Amino acid sequence: MKIKVNKFVREYLEEFNVLMSYPNGKVCRYKDDEIINVPDTGFMEEYSTINKGNNACQMGSFSYSNAIIPRLDIKMGRYCSIANGLSFIAGKHPLDTISTSSFIYDPNFYIFKDASIERIKKSYTHTPYGMLIPPLPPTIFENDVYVCTNALLKPGITLHTGCVVAQNAIVTKDVPPYAIVGGSPARILKYRFDELTIKRLLELKWWEYHFADFDNIDPKKDINYYLDELEDRIIKRIIKPFDPKKMQFEELIQRNKQQILITKPTSQSSLQPTPQEQIKLLQDKINNLEINYQKALKTKNHLSYKLGEALIRANKNWYKGGYVKFIFEVIKIKKEHKANINNTQGKAYQ
Structure with a gap:
């Protein structure tokens, strides 16, 4: 053969x-x-x-x-x-x-x-x-x-x-x-x-x-x-x-x-990072988490977010008069939101 x-x-x-x-x-x-x-x-x-x-x-x-x-x-x-x-x-x-x-x-x-x-x-x-x-x-x-x-x-x-x-x-x-x-x-x-x-x-x-x-x-x-x-x-x-x-x-x-498997040379980017590079990567991850956290806080304090949460609660409690309560809660949310904006602007001018 x-x-x-x-x-x-x-x-x-x-x-x-x-x-x-x-x-x-x-x-x-x-x-x-x-x-x-x-x-x-x-x-x-x-x-x-x-x-x-x-x-x-x-x-x-x-x-x-x-x-x-x-x-x-x-x-x-x-x-x-x-x-x-x-x-x-x-x-x-x-x-x-x-x-x-x-x-x-x-x-x-x-x-x-x-x-x-x-x-x-x-x-x-x-x-x-x-x-x-x-x-x-x-x-x-x-x-x-x-x-x-x-x-x-x-x-x-x-x-x-x-x-x-x-x-x-x-x-x-x-x-x-x-x-x-x-x-x-x-x-x-x-x-x-x-x-x-x-x-x-x-x-x-x-x-x-x-x-x-x-x-x-x-x-x-x-x-x-x-x-x-x-x-x-x-x-x-x-x-x-x-x-x-x-x-x-x-x-x-x-x-x-049997087939020969041809492996490509390992690129520089896939090599194990040095300790200094690992520290920098961790710092970058922490900074990104902080930025994402601040964005999340801003989103949570947004008027639309608060109104949406109130609507969800009203929908869950509709049989207990949830939608009636929702009208009064909307008025309260708007007042509190407006007060927060005024306080923030006042601090900015001090």
């Missing part, structure tokens, strides 16, 4: 230390809006990486590829080392049909499509390729597999644990554990270790442990000395199997669908 890299994709990859840039292993090597191709399912264990290209595949911890991954259906174990130039033999044409030509199975190849329409007024009735050539199973790289430069592999084979594929080899069948193969077609040149040592390695399953737990075991010593030391640490429970975190491709695909 094709996905577009965004902030969430990068953060997820960085969380598991996969697909990081070289030599800075803490930074995702992809930039925003780059397109990468990933399997629909599967995982990459932490500390695994593909240093070239935009294709990914299932991969175990401490494995790396300096080659572009040609197929998404590769399943790779731990501690594998893949050199530049890895490629796969292309899909074949059917050999047991009337012709090997692609008119048999390809409805879109224009020379056959156009010729068929010209001849019989419709596209040729093709047979789907998958019905003629069964799909191949995934190509398996077990553990500690070393593939040298420019190796060519047949899809669907298994490279068993500990094997080595020599430079420019063309590999068309499974490679046994710890075998070194080379040539065209590839053949077994030799084995890395004797039969008993290979059996011991496979039984020990050393790749299930973190390499840092092997610290201070001398790799220059004989392989069986190394295995003795390693077994001793395992028996004494000094070390235990490594259980790495897994970056799931399904989750990566979901991260690709």
Whole structure:
């Protein structure tokens, strides 16, 4: 599946230390809006990486590829080392049909499509390729597999644990554990270790442990000395199997669908005011309240306001002769209002 890299994709990859840039292993090597191709399912264990290209595949911890991954259906174990130039033999044409030509199975190849329409007024009735050539199973790289430069592999084979594929080899069948193969077609040149040592390695399953737990075991010593030391640490429970975190491709695909929220820079006016500014704001509010209070007093002392209040009271008490009382109250209100005005004017001239 094709996905577009965004902030969430990068953060997820960085969380598991996969697909990081070289030599800075803490930074995702992809930039925003780059397109990468990933399997629909599967995982990459932490500390695994593909240093070239935009294709990914299932991969175990401490494995790396300096080659572009040609197929998404590769399943790779731990501690594998893949050199530049890895490629796969292309899909074949059917050999047991009337012709090997692609008119048999390809409805879109224009020379056959156009010729068929010209001849019989419709596209040729093709047979789907998958019905003629069964799909191949995934190509398996077990553990500690070393593939040298420019190796060519047949899809669907298994490279068993500990094997080595020599430079420019063309590999068309499974490679046994710890075998070194080379040539065209590839053949077994030799084995890395004797039969008993290979059996011991496979039984020990050393790749299930973190390499840092092997610290201070001398790799220059004989392989069986190394295995003795390693077994001793395992028996004494000094070390235990490594259980790495897994970056799931399904989750990566979901991260690709998340939307980035773009926030505008905060304007100066929305910043938190200083203490001095807060005091000034409070003073302004107090002044506004005082002004509003004085306006309210003036309104309450206005003749119309007082007459309105008297009318409301009269309306509420109409059954008690409220309207009759209202006439006398109006006369009283007008006299008091006039007296207040005269008093105010008199004070103004003093």
